Amino acid sequence: MRGESVxxxxxxxxxxxxxxxxxxxRGVSLSVRRGELLAIVGPSGSGKSTLLHVMGTLERxxxxxxxxxxxxxxxxxxxxxxxxxxREIGFVFQQFFLAEHATVRENVADGLLYAGVPAAERYxxxxxxxxxxxxxxxxxxxxTKISGGERQRVAIARALVGQPAVILADEPTGSxxxxxxxxxxxxxxxxxxxxxxxxxxxHDAGLSDQLPRQIRLLDGQVVSDIAKxxxx
Amino acid sequence: xxxxxxxLRLDDGLRVASVGLRSRPLRAGLSALGIAIGxxxxxxxxxxxxxxxxxxxxxxxxxxxxxxxxxxxxxxxGGAANLPLEATARITLLDNVQQAxxxxxxxxxxxxxxxxxxxxxxxxxxxxxxxxxxxxxxxxGVARGDWLxxxxxxxxxxxxxxxxxxxxxxxxVFPDQRIWLGGQWFNVAGILNASPLAPDIxxxxxxxxxxxxxxxxxxxxxxGEVKVGPPSTIYVRAATGHEAAVQSLLAQTANxxxxxxxxxxxxxxxxxxxxxxxxxxxxxxxxLGVVALIVGAVGxxxxxxxxxxxxxSEIGLRRALGxxxxxxxxxxxxxxxxxxxxxxxxGVLAGAAATAVYANAKGWAVVIPVEAWSxxxxxxxxxxxxxxxxxxxxxxxxPPSVALRTV
Numbered sequence: 040m041r042g043e044s045v046x047x048x049x050x051x052x053x054x055x056x057x058x059x060x061x062x063x064x065r066g067v068s069l070s071v072r073r074g075e076l077l078a079i080v081g082p083s084g085s086g087k088s089t090l091l092h093v094m095g096t097l098e099r100x101x102x103x104x105x106x107x108x109x110x111x112x113x114x115x116x117x118x119x120x121x122x123x124x125x126r127e128i129g130f131v132f133q134q135f136f137l138a139e140h141a142t143v144r145e146n147v148a149d150g151l152l153y154a155g156v157p158a159a160e161r162y163x164x165x166x167x168x169x170x171x172x173x174x175x176x177x178x179x180x181x182x183t184k185i186s187g188g189e190r191q192r193v194a195i196a197r198a199l200v201g202q203p204a205v206i207l208a209d210e211p212t213g214s215x216x217x218x219x220x221x222x223x224x225x226x227x228x229x230x231x232x233x234x235x236x237x238x239x240x241x242h243d244a245g246l247s248d249q250l251p252r253q254i255r256l257l258d259g260q261v262v263s264d265i266a267k268x269x270x271x
Numbered sequence: 272x273x274x275x276x277x278x279l280r281l282d283d284g285l286r287v288a289s290v291g292l293r294s295r296p297l298r299a300g301l302s303a304l305g306i307a308i309g310x311x312x313x314x315x316x317x318x319x320x321x322x323x324x325x326x327x328x329x330x331x332x333x334x335x336x337x338x339x340x341x342x343x344x345x346x347x348x349g350g351a352a353n354l355p356l357e358a359t360a361r362i363t364l365l366d367n368v369q370q371a372x373x374x375x376x377x378x379x380x381x382x383x384x385x386x387x388x389x390x391x392x393x394x395x396x397x398x399x400x401x402x403x404x405x406x407x408x409x410x411x412g413v414a415r416g417d418w419l420x421x422x423x424x425x426x427x428x429x430x431x432x433x434x435x436x437x438x439x440x441x442x443x444v445f446p447d448q449r450i451w452l453g454g455q456w457f458n459v460a461g462i463l464n465a466s467p468l469a470p471d472i473x474x475x476x477x478x479x480x481x482x483x484x485x486x487x488x489x490x491x492x493x494x495g496e497v498k499v500g501p502p503s504t505i506y507v508r509a510a511t512g513h514e515a516a517v518q519s520l521l522a523q524t525a526n527x528x529x530x531x532x533x534x535x536x537x538x539x540x541x542x543x544x545x546x547x548x549x550x551x552x553x554x555x556x557x558x559l560g561v562v563a564l565i566v567g568a569v570g571x572x573x574x575x576x577x578x579x580x581x582x583x584s585e586i587g588l589r590r591a592l593g594x595x596x597x598x599x600x601x602x603x604x605x606x607x608x609x610x611x612x613x614x615x616x617x618g619v620l621a622g623a624a625a626t627a628v629y630a631n632a633k634g635w636a637v638v639i640p641v642e643a644w645s646x647x648x649x650x651x652x653x654x655x656x657x658x659x660x661x662x663x664x665x666x667x668x669x670p671p672s673v674a675l676r677t678v
Contacts, residue, residue, distance in 0.1 A: 092675075130588075154593060
């Protein structure tokens with residue numbers, strides 16, 4: 040299975056506004072293979088967030104092709120693309136975005152809410168996902184009662200619960216102190232070692248250096264795409 | 272891609288729709304309150320009018336709707352007509368007539384508290400001669416003292432109608448309680464209860480026919496002999512279900528020579544009309560209820576719009592988790608409807624409770640018309656849908672990338 044492309048971008052551009060047009064992405068092409076762990080790194084304003092949204096089908100590109108698990112996202116209706124997102128893409132955000140009135144377990148199970156999975160199955164898989172991130176004993180807690188690092192683990196479990204083709208993590212350590220951030224990075228590496236495909240977006244070159252592959256982005260263009268163990 | 276999905280089950284949908292309510296219960300409660308007040312006002316007004324109507328109808332049924340009244344009308348030339356002396360006796364012989372009695376209004380006689388009262392101060396109290404079976408025909412009774420008997424009916428003894436007693440300032444009956452009636456002293460034997468079916472009894476002082484003849488000289492000549500009379504009003508109880516048949520025969524039976532000089536009526540008709548009037552709701556309060564509902568709807572719309580702005584990141588997250596635009600729209604629309612329905616249900620309960628308390632205090636049956644509570648709940652659903660439409664559409668159109676951008 041390793042080597043199959045789960046996420047492919049071909050000459051993707053994204054232009055905001057009309058007068059004057061602001062190009063955020065200028066012809067980005069990249070391919071993520073199953074089981075990869077890679078960082079997209081760049082300073083603020085380099086188009087990282089736009090790239091993440093386009094890869095996650097939250098935004099449609101102005102031109103170019105986005106293929107997820109072999110499906111061309113541009114050809115899908117809102118309903119189809121939403122289902123694709125529900126099943127094939129997991130998101131992790133810097134701000135966690137957990138529902139405060141719901142328990143940890145419910146938050147994780149909601150990762151499958153829109154994927155057409157029955158409730159009992161959702162909770163069963165939520166328990167599994169919580170175990171994988173080491174938070175089984177926090178399942179009944181509200182997100183307000185746990186630490187920041189634990190919250191991000193909950194968010195990762197939520198992204199993981201649907202066993203998506205790819206997990207897109209947007210600055211997952213951005214709101215955490217360095218020790219907690221390091222433990223999250225460790226978790227990400229573990230999950231990847233267990234088979235998850237993870238794309239992490241960061242502005243922190245120190246962080247991206249730890250990962251097997253890093254793509255540098257500047258002014259909406261890929262300036263380098265280096266995998267460790269490969270010649271630059 | 273696997274098929275299915277893309278649609279929430281009902282329980283999941285309800286859970287998602289109640290997210291806003293559960294995370295901010297105070298705010299939800301306050302915005303539902305406006306709708307609750309409006310619905311309560313409408314249900315209360317409808318319930319109270321229906322209950323008061325039911326109360327009146329119960330009263331009418333207790334009095335009986337089978338009473339008919341025969342009165343002397345106008346003669347052909349426009350003068351006051353008289354009923355024949357034997358009219359009551361003839362009516363008694365009709366089929367389906369259970370009881371009949373009569374009274375005779377003596378227009379020339381007046382009643383005063385005592386002989387010192389100026390003659391002009393009649394207080395509108397009338398003097399009537401009566402038969403002893405009057406009370407059983409009218410289904411009324413004596414409030415204080417005693418009704419006439421064969422002995423007192425021939426003596427200067429009177430029984431006062433409820434309004435007459437009030438006008439004369441007599442609220443108790445004791446031996447030697449006297450009134451100045453027709454220029455002489457009459458003893459007061461008793462005071463009657465109000466008689467809704469024969470309201471002209473209330474402001475009257477009633478004396479027996481023999482007494483009227485002997486002391487007040489109320490006589491007429493019929494068939495060559497002097498008799499007391501004539502009667503002015505005949506009260507008839509018809510067998511239930513035969514009121515119309517009896518009514519059609521009364522005029523010609525009472526006065527076969529001049530049936531057109533006789534007025535026949537069914538007094539319960541008047542009470543029924545009054546009950547119908549009581550059943551028409553108070554449009555002022557109904558209007559206030561509608562205004563409260565509109566204000567409540569504006570409140571819900573306002574809260575929903577704020578809520579959509581506040582919950583941008585939730586919307587973005589749901590889109591990221593795979594919610595379609597449609598599902599986001601449905602979520603906010605359902606939330607708005609849920610909010611309004613909670614308000615509506617609370618309002619219906621409050622209106623019903625208010626009706627129950629008031630009707631019990633008045634001794635009425637508690638009636639909450641089906642239309643009242645169903646209209647309350649249905650209008651709440653419509654208000655919720657209407658108020659939530661714009662915010663829901665806004666939420667669904669928000670691009671996920673914008674929704675996820677936290678500032």
